[in-house]
Amino acid sequence: MIVSREEGERRLRPYFERLAEAIHDGDRRLAGVLGDQKHRFKSRSLSSNRNDFVVSEARRIFEDDPTVRFEMRHGRDIMHIGDDAVVLFKKLDRSRRTRNAPTQLALKLFGQQPLNEMPAETPRFVAGWQMDTLGIGIQVIMITHPNPFGVEWAIPLDDQLAAAKTAQITPQPVQEQPAPRIHKKEVSDADERSISSFG
Numbered sequence: 237m238i239v240s241r242e243e244g245e246r247r248l249r250p251y252f253e254r255l256a257e258a259i260h261d262g263d264r265r266l267a268g269v270l271g272d273q274k275h276r277f278k279s280r281s282l283s284s285n286r287n288d289f290v291v292s293e294a295r296r297i298f299e300d301d302p303t304v305r306f307e308m309r310h311g312r313d314i315m316h317i318g319d320d321a322v323v324l325f326k327k328l329d330r331s332r333r334t335r336n337a338p339t340q341l342a343l344k345l346f347g348q349q350p351l352n353e354m355p356a357e358t359p360r361f362v363a364g365w366q367m368d369t370l371g372i373g374i375q376v377i378m379i380t381h382p383n384p385f386g387v388e389w390a391i392p393l394d395d396q397l398a399a400a401k402t403a404q405i406t407p408q409p410v411q412e413q414p415a416p417r418i419h420k421k422e423v424s425d426a427d428e429r430s431i432s433s434f435g
Contacts, residue, residue, distance in 0.1 A: 262290030
């Protein structure tokens with residue numbers, strides 16, 4: 237079911253910060269495991285491993301939330317938020333789409349079409365991330381609402397997480413640094429002649 241951005245935000249707002257946290261933490265865990273060996277892995281392997289770490293972090297973060305449950309369907313980890321939403325975790329391309337092979341299942345799943353396992357009246361969303369130009373780190377985190385032709389709308393989650401973290405930061409007093417001392421250099425007649433010969 238396609239819903240408006242306002243309706244999607246209403247359904248998901250209480251989960252925004254934790255969804256962004258799961259993606260950030262999953263990426264950090266992957267980086268910690270791989271260390272400086274990241275360049276040895278193919279992009280597809282990194283993407284798959286990143287997804288596994290993100291889902292693992294999401295399961296941990298939402299473990300005590302009675303409104304959330306996870307299940308595995310057709311090889312995909314799916315997060316159900318009551319009857320309000322289905323959330324999938326995916327890497328996004330520059331046009332904010334998931335890059336799935338266009339199987340019948342993927343077309344129905346991301347096209348908001350009815351599936352036996354999911355009621356048609358429950359909208360599906362993607363908690364996704366776009367990679368930096370090198371494909372090494374996450375650049376943007378967002379919630380997207382896919383439709384049969386691409387993406388209906390997207391909400392950046394980095395702003396949501398940044399706002400929450402900013403509220404927790406205590407400003408530190410700034411220590412004044414002494415101004416640098418400037419020494420006047422004496423210029424001799426010989427220096428002036430050599431400078432003028434180049435000018």
